[in-house]
Amino acid sequence: MSEDRISLAHGNGGRLMRQLIETHFFAAFDEPALAQGLDATPVPATGGNLMMTVDGFTVQPLEFPGGDLGTLAANGTINDLAVCGARPRWLTLSAILEEGLPVEQLARLVRSFAEAVRGSGATVLAGDTKVVPHGQGGGAYLTVTGLGETVRGGLSFAGIRPGDKVLVSGPVGDHGTAVMLAREDFDLRGDVRSDCASVLGLCEAAWALDGLRFLRDPTRGGLATVANEIAQATGQGIRLSEPCIPLHPATTSVCEMLGFDPYYLACEGRVVAVVGPEDAGPLLEAWRALPEGAQAAEIGQVAGDAPRVVLETEIGGERLLDELEDDPLPRIC
């Protein structure tokens, strides 16, 4: 793989993407807030009262079991604000449409988007539409910027300590698996649905706890990538317990059949929390009381050794969960 041209791995959430962004974006902008690597950034003149985030969405196919490009774009942005302690308030939507897209399909995607936005209590303040010639667009790309009001401050990598617990709000890997199955080049049908949903309710439950250190939604690159981001940002190791990580059996089967590792596959409606040990129980209880958190679990802890992610397997072995190199699934979100 040539390193002087953009490859799919530059978009997978892993090492090449991180290096591309650090070398060519952070360097050009020289803005310290960017380099913190959080999902949203405080808007300075508002004293941190407002948080801002942006996300581009290129999922293929545009509609899949459990969601579509519209729900994905709305919830992805809502979730990036929520995990940073902010309630989503105002959004902008930019649509890049490919010539030939059925107008009725566009209408469905926009309605899905609008419904998810309304459900979060946010409103759309500005929009833009561009059309690119047939063959240059992949149907439709949406980019959503979100402005949210900070409710819970102090969430960052900096608060994470050895001994903190790692929790996840539900089964992992469903979105990645569902999208993969929905692509025509796999001749498989399963009953896996994307978990695409707002995590605002789950985050609100977590904001209430003093011992909450950090939240992140495990999208591109999945749970393993979030764990690696925490390890790199804190210099601490992360130990995850394989038997504790919730997985839908259908997702496990498909992944085994196709040779994918569900820990690296995107979720779009789950959240990973790091909390002080005293708050692991209360958070688990609060999450399990919500329908979207019924299968929440404590899955590991911060262990103060080398900054790497170790998976303790069912039979007592250990497996290193490395940073992603190649992209397992382009256009997953």
Added chain:
Amino acid sequence: MSEDRISLAHGNGGRLMRQLIETHFFAAFDEPALAQGLDATPVPATGGNLMMTVDGFTVQPLEFPGGDLGTLAANGTINDLAVCGARPRWLTLSAILEEGLPVEQLARLVRSFAEAVRGSGATVLAGDTKVVPHGQGGGAYLTVTGLGETVRGGLSFAGIRPGDKVLVSGPVGDHGTAVMLAREDFDLRGDVRSDCASVLGLCEAAWALDGLRFLRDPTRGGLATVANEIAQATGQGIRLSEPCIPLHPATTSVCEMLGFDPYYLACEGRVVAVVGPEDAGPLLEAWRALPEGAQAAEIGQVAGDAPRVVLETEIGGERLLDELEDDPLPRIC
């Protein structure tokens, strides 16, 4: 042209695009601020102190005489805030990159973007990168959201009155012409350069005038489209004087040769102002004192008859400048 699939004309700034947005976006969001059709929208909870805008950029080729995708994306967003009376402060940048894009070219585009942003006094607060497979991206698409601080309120279509004067800050159609010439499918070379630039200085000069009603940068669809937008929003006619509209001779020649109408071609560094008659002279003087406004001109007026745009030609005739139907130049911005 089928009306049930997206066509290039849905992206040209003209009638089909307006109808698409009204039918499928405004209807889904039910947000009154959107339907005002301005380039930026006040953020409610800030009492209108902050304004928000978004723009997607898909220009082809990615680099052209006078600018590139990066300068275009930065200035396009800066200009949308400036014409709404706001000083740009915080931006987000979303990049959708096509597999195979040379990394060095990406670095040039990002540097151009960063330089233009710095020149405006704004900073980039958040970013996102996606990579789409080769053949699905057209090189690179950038989407920029801008948050600005309102300096000059009260700019809207609502203040426009019969007898108001229409001014433009410089020659029109250069960006569209330069981009068209830079495409390999034209075997023409001219000395036309894109006018791509910030109009913040021009807008600041205009903000100072009490009689200023409305500002807009004539991008997609050019001067004729801005004039049509004013006519439709106000119900007033617009009369433009052809001999008064500044044009670079090279742009005129190329347009004559290729059969394009420069009044419909995009500018990316010009601004159109509507002012009360008493402030037309002062605005012209203020603009001409700036290097980027040296060729500013008064080009017409608001005439209280039917809501259409009439061009008074050099030889005393009249020509109707209709709303755009087909797209003369896809991927112009």
